[in-house]
Amino acid sequence: MSAGSDTPGTETPGALWRRNLWVWAALMALLALSAWAAYWPYGRIDTAVGFGIAGAKTVLVALVFMQLKRAGALVRLVATCGLFWAAILFTLTLADVLSRMVNR
Structure with a gap:
């Protein structure tokens, strides 16, 4: 090569x-x-x-x-799924923080 x-x-x-x-x-x-x-x-x-x-x-x-x-398609798919999961976790954390701010 x-x-x-x-x-x-x-x-x-x-x-x-x-x-x-x-x-x-x-x-x-x-x-x-x-x-x-x-x-x-x-x-x-x-x-x-x-x-x-x-x-x-x-x-x-x-x-x-x-x-x-x-990278191949499978590796890119796994990386995309990881980013999607991180977005879900971030959204849930943000929802928790925003709900606590409403009660103040």
């Missing part, structure tokens, strides 16, 4: 490091942005900014480190 094929495991170590270094740097920048945003009051948009940063980090990890871009 050649070093340039799309088969997993054939990427040269140098190319792998270069690709992952950029993703790691982006994740560290998003982490710094997240920490910075935690100390600045944005009002109502504060939560949206946090979720936007978390979503960007999730997409980077899923596409690059989990290699969902090159």
Whole structure:
């Protein structure tokens, strides 16, 4: 197999490091942005900014480190089911928090 094929495991170590270094740097920048945003009051948009940063980090990890871009259909289906389940849990948690705010 050649070093340039799309088969997993054939990427040269140098190319792998270069690709992952950029993703790691982006994740560290998003982490710094997240920490910075935690100390600045944005009002109502504060939560949206946090979720936007978390979503960007999730997409980077899923596409690059989990290699969902090159994964088969079954692996993508399982990842989608995991995201769907996380959305259900988030919705239930949000419903609980909102119901407690009504009673105040």
